[in-house]
Amino acid sequence: xxxxxxLPVWRVPLVYxxxxxxxxxxxxxxxxxGVESGAALTVVEGDLAAKTEAMRAHxxxxxxxxxRYALSDKVWKDISGQEVFRxxxxxxxxxxxxxxxxAAAPSRTARYAGAIIAGVAxxxxxxxxxxxxLYVQAVELPWGALAALLLVLALGxxxxxxxxxxxxxxxxxxxxxxxxxxxxxxxxxxGLIIGNLAGNIWLFGIAVVTPVAxxxxxxxxxxxxxxxxx
Numbered sequence: 001x002x003x004x005x006x007l008p009v010w011r012v013p014l015v016y017x018x019x020x021x022x023x024x025x026x027x028x029x030x031x032x033x034g035v036e037s038g039a040a041l042t043v044v045e046g047d048l049a050a051k052t053e054a055m056r057a058h059x060x061x062x063x064x065x066x067x068r069y070a071l072s073d074k075v076w077k078d079i080s081g082q083e084v085f086r087x088x089x090x091x092x093x094x095x096x097x098x099x100x101x102x103a104a105a106p107s108r109t110a111r112y113a114g115a116i117i118a119g120v121a122x123x124x125x126x127x128x129x130x131x132x133x134l135y136v137q138a139v140e141l142p143w144g145a146l147a148a149l150l151l152v153l154a155l156g157x158x159x160x161x162x163x164x165x166x167x168x169x170x171x172x173x174x175x176x177x178x179x180x181x182x183x184x185x186x187x188x189x190x191g192l193i194i195g196n197l198a199g200n201i202w203l204f205g206i207a208v209v210t211p212v213a214x215x216x217x218x219x220x221x222x223x224x225x226x227x228x229x230x
Contacts, residue, residue, distance in 0.1 A: 019084040041086050048081035055079065111163040112171060119175025122148075122155045126176070127183050127192055130202035145201040152176050153209045160217035169217045173210025180206060 019041065056064040063070045070076045106114070125148070132144025152173060160169030180203055183192040193199045 019086050041084055044083045044085070046081045046083060048079065051081060052079050106163070111165065111168055115159050115163065115168040115171040116175045118155050118159050119172040119177075120179045122151050122172070123176040123179025123183070126151055126202060127180060130193070131198050133198055140197055142198040142201055145198040145205065148202055149205040149209050152206055153213045156210060156213035157217055157220075160213070161220060164221060166214045166217040166221065169214045170210060173206060173213065177206045177210070 052064065052067070055062050055069055061071070063074075064079070065076075068076045068078050127148070129151075130142075130145040130148045132142075132147075134141040134143055156169040156172040156176075159172045160166050162168075180193065184199075184203065185191055193203055
């Protein structure tokens with residue numbers, strides 16, 4: 001076996017296709033995708049009675065009458081004890097592994113760039129949102145700042161799982177914190193973030209939720225460590 005990233009990939013020595021006995025796809029047509037030109041046929045002699053009984057057991061798919069059968073198209077064909085196969089690929093040419101990991105993983109530069117861009121974006125969006133508050137009998141409920149921190153947590157976790165690295169979760173949080181720090185610098189009399197309740201929750205809360213996101217990402221990516229620790 002070789003590897004594709006951190007996942008094992010096996011080289012299958014031989015891959016065969018069942019040769020169709022349907023008249024619209026004759027053996028000589030080479031209609032099957034991937035069939036090698038001039039590939040030799042492999043004929044396997046089986047037990048006709050056992051095959052007939054096996055086909056008869058699939059009544060919802062095949063109708064069997066004596067020594068013949070029909071599929072849903074109602075075209076009757078004789079049952080044969082032979083099965084014919086043809087080589088699809090040369091030996092060792094077919095890598096087999098989890099299909100959803102077959103695409104190339106993003107490069108290291110792309111992962112870090114994505115984490116930084118995500119952090120800057122959530123820093124800007126959170127700053128625009130953080131000042132929203134709800135007042136209940138003169139008590140301020142800074143829901144905007146809390147929602148902004150939830151965005152940092154969710155986006156940091158998403159980036160870490162996308163890049164399969166909790167380090168990139170930390171990078172996202174650091175980029176968000178740096179962006180927010182820049183926005184606190186006054187341009188005129190006040191900055192975009194001031195030292196009130198909502199501003200303090202947003203500014204200093206990033207330093208709290210980022211480690212939480214890193215820890216969650218690590219637990220999801222490395223469940224074996226979590227079980228070992230328990």
